[in-house]
Amino acid sequence: MTKELAPLYVVPTPLGNLKDISERAREVLCSVAWVAAEDTRHSGPLLKHLGASARLLAAHEHNEAGAAAQILERLEAGEAVALVSDAGTPGISDPGARIVARVRAAGGRVVPLPGPCAATTALSGAGLEDEHWLFYGFLPAKSGQRRKALETLQALPYALVFYEAPHRVLETVADLAAVLGEDRTLVVARELTKLFETLHSLPLGEALAWLQADPNRQKGEFVLIVSGCSEGQDDGEAERVLQLLLAENLPVKQAARLAAAISGGSKNVLYERALALKG
Numbered sequence: 001m002t003k004e005l006a007p008l009y010v011v012p013t014p015l016g017n018l019k020d021i022s023e024r025a026r027e028v029l030c031s032v033a034w035v036a037a038e039d040t041r042h043s044g045p046l047l048k049h050l051g052a053s054a055r056l057l058a059a060h061e062h063n064e065a066g067a068a069a070q071i072l073e074r075l076e077a078g079e080a081v082a083l084v085s086d087a088g089t090p091g092i093s094d095p096g097a098r099i100v101a102r103v104r105a106a107g108g109r110v111v112p113l114p115g116p117c118a119a120t121t122a123l124s125g126a127g128l129e130d131e132h133w134l135f136y137g138f139l140p141a142k143s144g145q146r147r148k149a150l151e152t153l154q155a156l157p158y159a160l161v162f163y164e165a166p167h168r169v170l171e172t173v174a175d176l177a178a179v180l181g182e183d184r185t186l187v188v189a190r191e192l193t194k195l196f197e198t199l200h201s202l203p204l205g206e207a208l209a210w211l212q213a214d215p216n217r218q219k220g221e222f223v224l225i226v227s228g229c230s231e232g233q234d235d236g237e238a239e240r241v242l243q244l245l246l247a248e249n250l251p252v253k254q255a256a257r258l259a260a261a262i263s264g265g266s267k268n269v270l271y272e273r274a275l276a277l278k279g
Helices: 025-029 040-050 062-076 097-105 116-122 143-153 166-180 204-212 235-248 253-264 267-278
Strands: 008-010 032-035 053-058 081-082 110-113 131-140 159-164 185-188 199-205 222-226
Touching: 008 097, 008 199, 025 040, 025 081, 032 040, 032 062, 032 131, 040 053, 062 081, 081 235, 097 110, 097 166, 110 222, 116 185, 116 222, 131 143, 143 166, 159 166, 166 204, 166 222, 199 204, 199 267, 235 253, 235 267, 253 267
Parallel strands: 008 081, 008 110, 032 053, 032 081, 131 159
Antiparallel strands: 159 222, 185 199, 185 222
16 A cells, blocks of 8 residues: 655745735644755745744755655655745746646645735736736746747737846836837836835836836836737827817826727726826
8 A cells, every 4th residue: 555645735935024924824834844945044034933843955946856856755754845935935936836746746745825926916906907817927038038928928918917036127127118018007016015015007118217217116026017908909099089088178087998998998008198198
């Protein structure tokens, strides 16, 4: 009879604010024998804060295959393992997917816990009206490859969710505007749950200048959300309709809503454009 493996727990950890750790995540981290961490130096202080005595083993993108083998050995020995990344949910633009796949393939039990995720946290505060969204994660680091990737997403009628690092955010925002169009709405979410948390919405065409205006706006980890492409949208026609409605002294919000209904354009983009015209 095959011995049953101990469970692998997939445990989300706080993005920044330690109070966001769930009671269940705390219980798991304090009960398992091992914690497989993206960076043991980063996760060690969290475990100490929680009073957890689990031993740490490294499980990052460069050793994920080897880490999976180590984790299986622990599970086969009857020792439960918790998988964590530096922040947020493992396997979501973070290491973990290969480990989970290896454990499942070996017949092990994987127990995922709900919890912090930068993408959903940013989306909940974005205020975009797109009914659907597509999580892309990190775009390619090189501009040429990044633009090619964006071209495949250009016509999708979904809000597009990207992660980006501070040293590439200016280049990425410039490419977003160049490929997706300057009139789409961009929501910049940075340092989520931390002291300098920022959520700012503006037209893509204005985003680069806004970031450059204050070096502090370029710091931290970013979630960038771009409103979806409006099917059949004619930007010139939408602008013409908007200007006619504003000329009739309609309130900005009402003018944007009617212009979107008439032209098929984005209400958010037209609202931002109406504010600019009024200004």
